[in-house]
Amino acid sequence: MLYFENDYSEGAHEKVLGKLIETNMEQLPGYGMDPYTRSAKEKIRKACGCPDAEIYFLTGGTQTNQCVISAMLHPYEGVIAAQSGHIGTHEAGAIEVSGHKVISLPQEQGKLSADTLADYLSSFYGDENHEHMVFPGMVYISHPTEYGTLYTKGELAELSDICSEYRIPLYLDGARLGYGLAANETDVTLPDVAEYCDVFYIGGTKVGALCGEAVVFTKENTPMHFVTRIKQRGALLAKGRLTGVQFDALFTEGLYFETGRNALETAERLKECFRDKGYEFYLESPTNQIFIVLENERMEQLRKDVVFSFWEKKDETHTVVRFATSWATKMEDVEKLAALL
């Protein structure tokens, strides 16, 4: 069986696991006070070109979104997101559970455009009744988006400018950031992300770690008593080393970027195969997620040998499916899949 179901099918990258093994019996203080966590933070600060960055480690994407967003919003504020944004669709209402509205705006290929955002904000403050409405208190974007698409540096700058104008933070969900940074066509670097965003997270779970996301506050803007707030949401690990050690490994000798590149190389080859065989792309994604329209019978046949994801029904006889590569994908498996296509 060939696995192209998602980018979290395996455990950890061998170097990440290696570091966990190597440090396993060291006696370390808990709650992130250990030297590996400290070292990981320092390495991330360097990789971001942001010496003042304040960094926290959490275990998963929904948890991170909930902790960060609820801590940064005032109680009368909501978070703006594209209609396809993860927080508004596939996080089971975690933002609402924390008492805040996700304000959904139209999306284009998973992205929120500066125009859409500016229009919304100017119209909100133009409404005489806005005291009876949820105040926009943050902008959430994901990069890559849920459709694997990427913002350009110019687009990030534009969104950032609008956020500055309205004095609300720009937050980037980087669950798959490693795959975005490794894309051929992108002009966005990690320091760019740190420059344009007020807060973002570097995804580990989907990019080589067993679990873990690194939250980066870039403007000395960590919410007060953020550790207590993490604790309040049940998100503070007693063995903080678990995420600290892993990120220390991921940011040693560029491992995080290397894992990204493997996913992209295998994805590019796979896209080539689909293209060569005349498959229909649902949309052009420059990263590790490939969305293909399959005729339903063909889909069932392929399922016998390959694991991939159902995305959505297109029409009565066609379905959109997703093939994902990852840090762990082997080129030989891509070739095997190519042979099956």
Added chain:
Amino acid sequence: MLYFENDYSEGAHEKVLGKLIETNMEQLPGYGMDPYTRSAKEKIRKACGCPDAEIYFLTGGTQTNQCVISAMLHPYEGVIAAQSGHIGTHEAGAIEVSGHKVISLPQEQGKLSADTLADYLSSFYGDENHEHMVFPGMVYISHPTEYGTLYTKGELAELSDICSEYRIPLYLDGARLGYGLAANETDVTLPDVAEYCDVFYIGGTKVGALCGEAVVFTKENTPMHFVTRIKQRGALLAKGRLTGVQFDALFTEGLYFETGRNALETAERLKECFRDKGYEFYLESPTNQIFIVLENERMEQLRKDVVFSFWEKKDETHTVVRFATSWATKMEDVEKLAALL
């Protein structure tokens, strides 16, 4: 100055106020245990043709929506509403504060269609990932809607059928119910509302009371310990008589329906005037809210003599405004306005 700003500009209908005066010095038990509250409930049960109805009194619309919706939803559920629904737009996030998502679906003139609802529900349960999504746990409609439009009996029946099929309650926000029931063109009666809805409220604040909304659970389906839940939201009046006495008056000798009729008669006359003078209607509303497109200069001029509401900007030179009549509107004021048009 002529007031057509809204339907809550005056205090209480004289008969409502009269009853408050008459009973003022009686010594009564608190928290809704008094005989007037009991009597009001009994009268409402009769007016609804629903002898088993369970009734509670609250003070305002947002409070009622928050108390009812949060008490009826499971924690993993959200409430479906038309995109223009009050709970999703002008209640400052009160539903999200209670931990629940408002699931917005497209609207047509403020209404949620049975087709839109059915499509959403069938697509939700068709999604393999729906365990990571907010479950639809209730349908919210308003009648009249935010645009003053009305559901037909057939439309209510259809929505009710779909809700039954998916075993979720249908909730009707009747902030202006009195004006909906009094419309010329409607085929919906109060017993119809009680039949098709699992829970609804009869608005008092906008229909002749100083404050007060009557929540009606029609299927012996009051959430457990609902009084405690009302208390938890700070919504339990020590002097429950305040709302009990008012609703007792409103449902004596059909006063509630009578107040509705006055609003409709004055509204119909006003629409006639607008039509005669060639004003552009933003949409056709069969109830007490009239939406007119005004050229901006004309609007400013009119504002010198008349108070009305800004609704939204139409384009650079035109604005949508709202004129509302109410139980208290005098026909002579309508004629004065007509003269100004």
Added chain:
Amino acid sequence: MLYFENDYSEGAHEKVLGKLIETNMEQLPGYGMDPYTRSAKEKIRKACGCPDAEIYFLTGGTQTNQCVISAMLHPYEGVIAAQSGHIGTHEAGAIEVSGHKVISLPQEQGKLSADTLADYLSSFYGDENHEHMVFPGMVYISHPTEYGTLYTKGELAELSDICSEYRIPLYLDGARLGYGLAANETDVTLPDVAEYCDVFYIGGTKVGALCGEAVVFTKENTPMHFVTRIKQRGALLAKGRLTGVQFDALFTEGLYFETGRNALETAERLKECFRDKGYEFYLESPTNQIFIVLENERMEQLRKDVVFSFWEKKDETHTVVRFATSWATKMEDVEKLAALL
């Protein structure tokens, strides 16, 4: 039947009701933008000797406590209260519903002592693990307390000093403030309350209004967008005039203080009667609530002619009960009760 059950058995003081009647048909803007609300605020500012006070009107005590406390606390903070405090016992968890802990400290006759408070705060910050604990973010006291007792001016000053030292606000629940200010033995005036507290409320529901409490922020310290937060909790009245007009009446020509005095005069006479007949006082309360220990058979007998409140079981054969007077209590009813004792 004689009523001494509580201080909210009647409707409104005649002058309060009179003002509602007088202004009933005036067409006024909603949501507290009317001139009566403005006038009431101005009169309260004067009565408090606090020209910068920021004032908001809500409808009931639990609602007020929830709105004020949740708006002033940071999300990682709880509110300190005496173990007998209303917010920790008889508000159905309204503070917890808003996400905050009530930190209960030992009480003495319903009061929180400065020593108890200081010990708790110094011990909290002395604990190395306090980042894993709920931060104390506010001090809640009630005056009169749930047992009818009163703080002295010196005690308020001491609490206020400790709060200043730890930079947390002191909040006074004045549900029965009028009865506290009218006590013979008190040295606390309304300006004192305004001086020592960062925020407090002047109770209307129990002191002559149909409903309504006036929240007073004394140090230009209203939480940002407080109106939106009130709306979020379903506590914003469309007809804001309802509370505005009542408080305008209550603070005209000292009516609020006058209503307090009637309660105290009747209470003093009633205490005298109990004392003369040799009844056992559960505690000495200087205000309008009288706590008496009754032998159970005596209690049942008395219940045939008098309505009073069960407070708590004392032992197998005795019960603590409460007799309350109010602005509406007639001296002749006290004498009738005296005759029965």
Added chain:
Amino acid sequence: MLYFENDYSEGAHEKVLGKLIETNMEQLPGYGMDPYTRSAKEKIRKACGCPDAEIYFLTGGTQTNQCVISAMLHPYEGVIAAQSGHIGTHEAGAIEVSGHKVISLPQEQGKLSADTLADYLSSFYGDENHEHMVFPGMVYISHPTEYGTLYTKGELAELSDICSEYRIPLYLDGARLGYGLAANETDVTLPDVAEYCDVFYIGGTKVGALCGEAVVFTKENTPMHFVTRIKQRGALLAKGRLTGVQFDALFTEGLYFETGRNALETAERLKECFRDKGYEFYLESPTNQIFIVLENERMEQLRKDVVFSFWEKKDETHTVVRFATSWATKMEDVEKLAALL
């Protein structure tokens, strides 16, 4: 330096880590749908003697308490706990964040007695005003308690009986359950826990895992859509294998019990040393936490060579400190510490 600071200083037990290494590159479905998670559940069911048990894996104690308690309580309910209970003291208000009150009752050496519980419940339902109070909806105990003490089988049975009588679930926090089960003096087995409790969790983080707690619902009483509720709290791991594999290892060939025994053997030896040298015990704990009263100067001296925990100030010159052993403690380190005493 000798470490006796806590029981989570090291990474994972070598067999647990070994299993993570062994399965690392297997391609497995996410969200707990993998065979190791399935196998772990089956093994736990057997170890509990409870074939119908429903089991879920979470990452930490506070998270587990928040997810379980908030999912099992009705919105109008709170959870009863001893005043020293972890949820009421050191979880930063995580229960209140979920909207529920922790109802604190007096404790004896960290334990909640059946009498205390019964008195509270009977008094609650005896109060005529209990509709204005937080309903008791669950009983929380920890075993071992925060002081390392243990319930007897008889005590668990009594608590369980009272809970049954009042139809509220009994929940046992087993963060250190392995150390409780391994105690010499206990008569409580894992099947006993499963029999008397409606839900409990088996702690992994402090008993040999990198992270992870196994929640066990013993009476086919998992709250509806519990997975969605876990997701809502940000507690659903994409790589569910992380906890599944670890618990599969911990429940293979009795490893969980074995790790418990090592902690107890080293703790017993350490207690003996303290006793022999005449140290004062703060209380007698039968498990792996040892509470000693140290003279402050002695404490500072010892700190040069040993890491232990501050517990609380006893008086001006003495401090209560905690020494903890764990699955990883080496007897030779105990002897080194003995030599220092």
